[in-house]
Structures are given as structure tokens and as C-alpha cells.
């Protein structure tokens with residue numbers, strides 16, 4: 001599924017990486033636990049849904065080769081997070097919906113889980 | 116090639132900066148992506164451990180034709196029972212650490228599963244040394 005389709009399904013907005021809006025996502029993982037994210041086996045078209053918005057979220061995705069992060073429940077990326085995400089050519093999306101709601105919508109729309 | 120990074124305890128802003136630099140370097144030398152990922156995941160967990168559990172530390176990186184060897188040495192409280200610390204779920208982390216997305220007691224197990232060789236030694240009241248070796252083939 002294209003990133004911009006995801007964005008419209010969750011009434012979100014892209015805050016970094018607009019240029020990648022036609023890139024495709026095939027799998028999704030949702031977690032607030034970064035140690036857990038670091039165990040995910042990823043083929044690089046994976047998106048993370050998380051309620052944890054801090055610099056370690058970006059660092060963790062950098063190490064895990066995850067290029068797209070969707071922040072749930074109105075979590076906002078700080079200036080430092082935006083900078084680091086830009087440096088790593090990532091896409092950051094913000095949505096007001098809860099993790100449960102986002103997961104439900106995207107699952108129903110056909111996006112597959114990693115596990 | 117040899118490199119060294121200094122890590123400060125409680126410096127949550129820079130936690131991961133050394134791992135990030137190592138990742139860029141391994142990309143430049145053309146190491147296989149899956150091996151880069153294993154290496155930086157193990158290194159990042161170890162780097163975060165210095166930031167959250169120790170006072171300060173150094174990371175020494177040594178890359179040759181066939182492998183990367185990483186030595187993380189810290190000054191800190193040390194680990195009284197390493198076998199126990201290696202168990203999934205064992206953690207003495209504070210709520211602040213959990214707010215960062217760590218502190219579930221998965222760091223050392225993650226290091227173990229992403230390293231070809233992991234050696235942890237520690238002296239209580241002095242500090243901890245973690246050595247990670249990964250081969251390129």
C-alpha cells in the first residue's frame with residue numbers, strides 16, 4: 001500500500017519525507033518497546049506504528065532499517081527528531097487515532113503484520 | 116581500521132550516535148546489509164546500556180578484512196550476576212529508561228542473538244566490559 005493511502009486512512013499528516021509518499025509499505029509492526037522493534041526481521045518496506053515519540057524511536061528505526069514511522073494518538077515529533085529523521089531519509093507520519101484504531105483500519109485495508 | 120567513541124551516562128540525546136556512526140562506516144566499506152544490521156542492533160543495545168546503567172564509557176571499534184570487533188568498557192556499578200542479567204526479562208531499569216523504550220530486560224538477549232561472539236565481564240563497583248565480534252562471511 002502506498003504511504004499516502006495509509007496517511008489518508010488514518011487522517012494523518014506526513015511531517016518529514018513527503019517525497020516518499022508514493023513508496024510502498026507491505027508489512028507493519030506496532031510497539032512502544034524499542035528492544036522489541038530491534039528484534040524485527042525486516043525487508044525494508046516495513047512501517048512502525050508507535051506511541052513512543054523520542055529520539056530513541058528514530059535511532060531504533062535507523063538501526064533496524066525501518067524507514068517509515070507512524071506516531072499514534074497525537075504524539076508529535078520534536079525538532080531534533082525531525083532533523084535526525086531527515087538525515088536518515090525517513091518518513092514520519094502523525095495521526096490522532098490510537099494505536100488500536102490505526103492497527104484495525106490498516107489491517108482491514110489489507111496491510112499484513114510481520115508476525 | 117580503529118575508532119573510538121566516548122559515551123556519557125544519562126546522555127539520552129546522544130545515545131545511539133556511536134552506533135549510527137558505525138553503521139555509516141560499515142555501509143561505506145560495503146559490508147552485507149544483514150550483517151550490518153546484526154552488528155548495529157547489538158552495538159546499539161550495548162551503547163544504551165552504558166547510557167542508562169553506567170556513568171561513562173568508551174567504545175573501541177576494530178575492523179579488519181574478516182570481522183568487526185567492538186569493545187565497550189564502562190565505569191559503573193557493574194553486574195553482580197551476569198548469568199541472571201542475560202535472562203530475558205531481567206532488568207533493574209528505572210521508569211525513565213522505560214519511557215525511552217528500553218528496560219524490558221531484552222538488551223543482553225538481543226546482543227547475544229545478533230553477535231557471533233558476545234563476552235560480558237564485570238566487576239561490581241567498577242564497571243562492565245562487553246565484547247562483540249561479528250564476521251563478514
Ligand SMILES: Nc1ncnc2c1ncn2[C@@H]1O[C@H](COP(=O)(O)OP(=O)(O)O)[C@@H](O)[C@H]1O
Pocket residue numbers: 160164165168169189191192193194200201205206207208217218219220221222223224243
Ligand atoms: N553496562 C552495564 N552496567 C551495569 N549494569 C548493566 C549493564 N548492562 C546491563 N546491566 C544490568 O543487566 C540488566 C539487563 O540488561 P538488559 O538485558 O540490557 O536489559 P535492560 O537494559 O532493559 O534492563 C540491566 O537491567 C542491568 O541491571
Ligand SMILES: [Mg+2]
Pocket residue numbers: 160163164217218221222223
Ligand atoms: Mg539494556
